[in-house]
Amino acid sequence: MxxxxxxxxxxxxxxxxGALIAGLAACANTEEPASSLADAxxxxxxxxxxxxxWTRAPLEKQAKLLVxxxxxxHENQVELTVVPNDDYVAKxxxxxxxxxxxxxxxxxxxYVPNWVEQGLFQDISAQIDGLDFKDEINAGHLSAGTLDGKxxxxxxxxxxxxxxxxxxxxxxxxxxxxxxxxxxxxFADAAKAVQALNKPDTYGTATGLNCGGCLVFTxxxxxxxxxxxxxxxxxxxxxxxxxxxxxxxxxxKDLWDSGAVLPSSKDEAGPTWTAGFTxxxxxxxxxxxxxxxxxxFDAGVAGIPGPxxxxxxxxxxxxxxxxxxxxxxxxxxxxLNWMMSEEAQVGVLAKNNDVVARSDLADNEFxxxxxxxxxxxxxxxxxxxxxxxxxxxxxxxxxxxxxxxVRNAVLGDGATVDxxxxxxxxxxxx
Amino acid sequence: xTATLHPPASSPAPPEARGARRPARRRRxxxxxxxxxxxxxxxxTALFVLLLFVLPLxxxxxxxGSDWPLLSGNQGPNFPENYQVxxxxxxxxxxxxxxxxxxxxxxxxxxxxxLGLAMLVQESSRWKGLLRTSILIPSALGLASASLLxxxxxxxxxxxxxxxxxxxxxxxxxxxxxALWSTIFLIVWRYAGFYMLLMLxxxxxxxxxxxxxARIDGASRWQTFRDVTLPLLRPTLALTTVLCVTGSLLAFExxxxxxxxxxxxxxITIVQLIYSVAFQGPNDLGVAGALSVIVLLALxxxxxxxxxxxxxxxxx
Numbered sequence: 001m002x003x004x005x006x007x008x009x010x011x012x013x014x015x016x017x018g019a020l021i022a023g024l025a026a027c028a029n030t031e032e033p034a035s036s037l038a039d040a041x042x043x044x045x046x047x048x049x050x051x052x053x054w055t056r057a058p059l060e061k062q063a064k065l066l067v068x069x070x071x072x073x074h075e076n077q078v079e080l081t082v083v084p085n086d087d088y089v090a091k092x093x094x095x096x097x098x099x100x101x102x103x104x105x106x107x108x109x110x111y112v113p114n115w116v117e118q119g120l121f122q123d124i125s126a127q128i129d130g131l132d133f134k135d136e137i138n139a140g141h142l143s144a145g146t147l148d149g150k151x152x153x154x155x156x157x158x159x160x161x162x163x164x165x166x167x168x169x170x171x172x173x174x175x176x177x178x179x180x181x182x183x184x185x186x187f188a189d190a191a192k193a194v195q196a197l198n199k200p201d202t203y204g205t206a207t208g209l210n211c212g213g214c215l216v217f218t219x220x221x222x223x224x225x226x227x228x229x230x231x232x233x234x235x236x237x238x239x240x241x242x243x244x245x246x247x248x249x250x251x252x253k254d255l256w257d258s259g260a261v262l263p264s265s266k267d268e269a270g271p272t273w274t275a276g277f278t279x280x281x282x283x284x285x286x287x288x289x290x291x292x293x294x295x296x297f298d299a300g301v302a303g304i305p306g307p308x309x310x311x312x313x314x315x316x317x318x319x320x321x322x323x324x325x326x327x328x329x330x331x332x333x334x335x336l337n338w339m340m341s342e343e344a345q346v347g348v349l350a351k352n353n354d355v356v357a358r359s360d361l362a363d364n365e366f367x368x369x370x371x372x373x374x375x376x377x378x379x380x381x382x383x384x385x386x387x388x389x390x391x392x393x394x395x396x397x398x399x400x401x402x403x404x405x406v407r408n409a410v411l412g413d414g415a416t417v418d419x420x421x422x423x424x425x426x427x428x429x430x
Numbered sequence: 431x432t433a434t435l436h437p438p439a440s441s442p443a444p445p446e447a448r449g450a451r452r453p454a455r456r457r458r459x460x461x462x463x464x465x466x467x468x469x470x471x472x473x474x475t476a477l478f479v480l481l482l483f484v485l486p487l488x489x490x491x492x493x494x495g496s497d498w499p500l501l502s503g504n505q506g507p508n509f510p511e512n513y514q515v516x517x518x519x520x521x522x523x524x525x526x527x528x529x530x531x532x533x534x535x536x537x538x539x540x541x542x543x544x545l546g547l548a549m550l551v552q553e554s555s556r557w558k559g560l561l562r563t564s565i566l567i568p569s570a571l572g573l574a575s576a577s578l579l580x581x582x583x584x585x586x587x588x589x590x591x592x593x594x595x596x597x598x599x600x601x602x603x604x605x606x607x608x609a610l611w612s613t614i615f616l617i618v619w620r621y622a623g624f625y626m627l628l629m630l631x632x633x634x635x636x637x638x639x640x641x642x643x644a645r646i647d648g649a650s651r652w653q654t655f656r657d658v659t660l661p662l663l664r665p666t667l668a669l670t671t672v673l674c675v676t677g678s679l680l681a682f683e684x685x686x687x688x689x690x691x692x693x694x695x696x697x698i699t700i701v702q703l704i705y706s707v708a709f710q711g712p713n714d715l716g717v718a719g720a721l722s723v724i725v726l727l728a729l730x731x732x733x734x735x736x737x738x739x740x741x742x743x744x745x746x
Contacts, residue, residue, distance in 0.1 A: 090709040093500035097715075118501040210692055263596070264586045267604050269690055272587060393711030398690040399521060399698060400711070407694055423520075430712075 035330035037122060037322070042130050044334030048075040051332055052102035055080070055156070056088040059106065059318055062157040062290065062354055069348045070338055076331050078104075085270070089392070096120055101323035103332045106156045110216070110391045112144040112319045113235070117389060121145070121152035121321035127333055128154070131340065136360040140315040140385035153319030154336050155357035157290065157349075160313040160380055161217045163187070163305065164277065165284035167298045169194050169202065173283065180302035183309040184222055184251050187284065188260075194283030195260035204260030206282045207252075208273035209410060212403045213396045216386075217314045218286035218304065219406075222248050224384050225306030235388030236429040240405065241421035247307040249409035249417065256410050266411065269398065289376050290317070293353040301372040303379035313376075313383035355380055394427040401427055490726075493719030500713035512720040516707075519717075521695065525703045532610065532699065533678035540618055540674055541667070544625035551626070552633055562630075566623035573620060577687035580616045584688070606696035609689045613697070616684055621677075625670055632666025633659070668740035672733060679729060700725055 035045060055063045060082045067080045081102065083091050089111070095101045096118070107115050115121065128134060128142075128151045138155045145153030167177035173193040181187040191204030208214030220230050226244045231237065239245075255261050262276045276282040280297050286304050303311025320339070322332045338344055345356045350366040355376055362380075367373035388394065395402040405420035497508035516522065551561050568576065582588055584602035586595050595601050602612040636659065644654045660667075682701040685691065691698040691706070698706075700721070708718035 089500075089713065093709065093713060096501045097503050115501060118499065120501060264601075267586070267601060267693060269692065275587070390711075392713075397706060397711040398692065399695045399706060404694065 034327040037124065037127065037329045037333060040127060040330035040333040042127075042337070044127075044332070044337050045330040046075045046334050047331065048077075049328050049331040051076055051078045051104060051328060051335060053078050053080050053104040053106075053320075053335075054088075054092070054102050055082060055106040055318065056085045056108070057082055058085055059157045059159075059290070062349065062352065063106070065348050065352055066156075066339060066344060069344065070335060073343075074334070074338070076334060078335060092120070096324075099325050101325040103323060103326040103328050104320055104335060105323055106318035106320045107153070108396075109141055109144050109155075109316055109319050109385055110388075110396065112141075112153055113147075113387050114389050114391070116145055116147045116152045116321075120324055122324060122326065122329060123150045123152060124154075124322060124333065124336070125149075125151045127337070131337075133340070133358055133360055136358045137340065138315065138357045138359075138380070140383065141317070141319050141357065144385055144387055145319050145321065153321040154340060156318045156320035156339070158315060158355040158357055158380065159217075159317035160289040160315060160355055160376060160383060161221055161286050161304060162289045162313060162376060162379065163284065163302050164287040164295070165190070165300045166194075166277070166280060166282065167300055168280075169197070169283045170300075173197055177300065180300060181284070181305065183305045184248060184307045187305060188251050188255050190284055191255055191260045192258060195258070202281050202283070203262040203276065204283050205255065205285045206262035206265050206268075206273070206276045207285065208268040208270055209256075209265050209407060210267050210398075210403065211270040211273055212398070212400045214268075214270060214273050215402065215406055216395045217288070217316055219248065220386065221286075221304035221312040221314050221383070222306045224312035224382075225304060225310035226308045227310070228306070231386050231388055231428070235386070235391070236425070238394070238421050238424035238428055240402075240424065241418045244307050246409075246414075246417055249406070249414060251307065252410045253414055288316075289313075289355060292372065292376070299372075301375050303375075303382070311379055311382065313379045315380060315383040315385045388428055390428050390430055393430075394424050490719050490722050493715050494723045496716050496719075498714070498716040498719070500708060500715050508716055512716045513724070515714075515717050516720040516724065519703065519707065519721075521698050521703055522721075524695070525698045525700045528696070528698060529679055529681070529700045532614070532681060533675055535610075536614055536617055536678045537671065537674045539614065540621055540625055541670055543618060544622050544670070545629050545663075547622060547626040548629035548633055552630060562626075565626055568620050569623040569627075571620065573683045574687060576616060576620045577684045580612070581688055584612055603689055604693060606693060609693060609697050613684050613688055616688070617678075617681075621674075625674070628670050628673075629663070629666060632663045635666075636662045664740060668737070671740075672736050675736065676729060676733065679725070679732070 039045065053063070053067065063080055063082065067078045071077050088108075092101070092105065092107075092115075101120065107120075128137075131137070138158060141153065141155035141158070142151060145151055163180060165177075165180070170177040170190070173190075173196065175190055175193055181190050187205075193204075194202070195204035207218060223230050223240075223242075223245060228242055228244050229239050230245075231239060252261075256266075262282060264276075265273075274285075274287060274291060277285050277287055278291065278295060289301070292299075292301070303313055305311055320336065322329050322336070326332055340358065342361060345358055345361050346364045346366070350356050350361070350364050350373070353366070353370065353373060355373075356362060356364070359377075359381065362377035363374070367377060394400055401420060401423035405417060405424065408414065408416045408420055492504075494512055495507055495509035496512075497505040499505065547565055551558055551565070571579070583590060586592055586601045586604075589595075591602075601608065603609045640658055640662065641654065644658050649657070680701055681699045682705065685697055685699055685702055686705070689697045691702055704718050704721045704725070707721060708715055
């Protein structure tokens with residue numbers, strides 16, 4: 001083994017030397033001065049540098065708007081690369097291994113704790129501490145990027161899960177279109193009422209029963225709404241076999257058995273899990289708030305209720321940080337600093353009906369026009385972001401034990417919740 | 431089979447060898463020159479083999495013995511723990527069994543069908559051109575593109591059978607068996623033409639006088655097929671079996687696109703397991719490397735066994 005390693009190293013050395021010579025020759029004319037965070041100051045440097053930024057496809061719309069607005073008003077220019085959702089982790093991983101990460105890159109907030117621990121982001125505590133509105137920044141996102149008291153990411157785009165209902169279908173089904181179902185049972189009753197219309201291609205509700213991420217995003221809030229927790233504080237134990245959790249599964253099992261759930265939800269792995277509602281064919285569902293601006297019909301919005309009532313939301317979306325490989329950290333901070341400004345939060349995000357990441361900006365000229373935005377911003381304060389190092393493996397991966405639990409509980413006989421929950425804990429504590 | 435690949439051993443000695451008998455002073459210069467030229471001729475191929483085969487292989491071997499998380503790179507040796515973690519993965523046995531099951535089903539169906547098709551195209555004269563072309567066309571499509579095409583065809587929302595599926599209350603990819611057979615159908619559709627072509631070449635290599643002799647002896651069609659065609663087709667059968675088995679054991683794209691290992695983790699192949707260990711969760715290149723090495727060793731063993739088996743039968 002060691003002999004091979006030596007040989008590989010020598011061969012790799014020769015290769016690397018060749019690559020370096022080629023690289024030097026290519027760079028000789030276009031070399032830009034490197035900057036570090038120490039040079040950044042409060043606002044960072046805006047000197048006409050080109051910055052690279054990666055994000056994943058679900059946030060493309062918001063990322064494009066932000067980048068365009070920044071490029072129009074700054075000397076620095078940001079080049080945006082959008083990567084398909086399923087390939088994002090692999091692409092970041094490959095780049096991290098070879099030292100080729102872009103200056104700025106976004107990460108699904110549930111992966112942020114792991115990526116920060118692996119050292120992919122630079123420590124920007126000093127800069128964040130310098131922001132006079134630091135306490136107003138969404139706490140869930142900030143804490144996901146905090147390791148040993150050092151902050152590494154800022155909220156890029158907030159994506160909240162909310163209960164949306166189609167007011168037209170509600171009215172047809174004899175339900176009050178202005179009143180949100182108050183608890184999970186009322187949610188189920190409303191779905192069955194819409195189903196009972198017997199309209200072709202129209203269903204009570206929809207979800208992604210083969211999509212771990214969708215289920216985390218839309219079902220965890222039902223637990224938080226009841227004051228329950230889904231994970232232990234250190235993120236190594238799953239609490240998803242509690243009585244309220246079992247009650248939640250049984251409500252969904254009853255919904256599924258009664259035929260009030262869009263049939264394709266059974267195999268839905270994520271790409272089209274919101275399509276039925278967006279097309280107006282689903283009565284009500286737990287749905288991402290980022291799609292508010294793409295939902296053209298009249299939809300009601302409220303927080304996700306639990307079995308007992310209440311309201312909560314999953315504060316998802318992506319955090320953005322400066323990569324370990326960035327040679328232009330001071331310029332990158334300029335983008336981050338602008339991103340948190342009122343100009344970006346209100347002038348770009350709120351204008352596009354998106355959630356702002358600063359609570360002091362929650363009431364703004366755009367939310368004043370659409371009371372649903374006020375609802376979303378208010379529920380955001382009660383929302384949560386789960387933190388666990390092995391989150392992807394335990395919940396989001398296509399073969400995750402969380403998917404096994406939900407599918408057994410809703411599509412199967414529901415007798416294996418405790419054993420399946422132990423399997424989640426086993427993966428979380430690896 | 432292999433003997434024909436090498437030039438006959440008794441070929442005349444190259445001019446360089448004859449030149450070696452010349453006086454020593456001139457010989458040294460010539461030999462160095464000749465050796466250099468030889469190295470230069472071999473260099474492009476050697477470089478490609480080194481860069482594209484030997485180095486990646488060594489890298490995988492090194493990875494499989496190292497603690498190597500995807501996001502933070504090599505963290506030092508971790509042998510043999512990676513292999514222990516690899517075989518104790520909760521999907522390891524399931525994926526091995528599923529991969530073998532898929533391989534057997536695919537190989538049997540594909541080879542039988544492609545042999546049948548080859549005989550059909552060989553015999554019918556009128557529609558020969560049209561038949562050959564239409565069977566071969568799917569082979570011109572990349573496997574990933576073909577998988578995406580079938581993903582849409584099988585889709586319960588966008589596919590052409592959506593209404594049918596809704597009224598019958600089933601989906602192609604919704605049950606473990608449905609997903610397996612739907613994928614096998616895609617693979618048969620995609621590869622039948624390719625294997626038919628190989629079989630056709632084999633069939634045309636069988637001389638006509640053997641068939642004539644069989645006919646004179648009064649052999650029935652079935653007897654001719656069993657006692658003449660099959661034995662003489664053995665080299666082709668060996669080639670196609672090895673190709674098909676190896677290809678099926680390494681199945682990835684079709685399942686990655688069509689089923690993602692679902693429903694309920696029933697269609698995870700071993701290569702998908704490698705991919706998910708590396709990129710979807712544990713993000714551990716060390717364990718993924720260990721799994722790759724295990725698969726590589728298994729492939730070597732299986733292929734040696736297959737070649738031996740076919741070689742032995744040929745001697746009988």
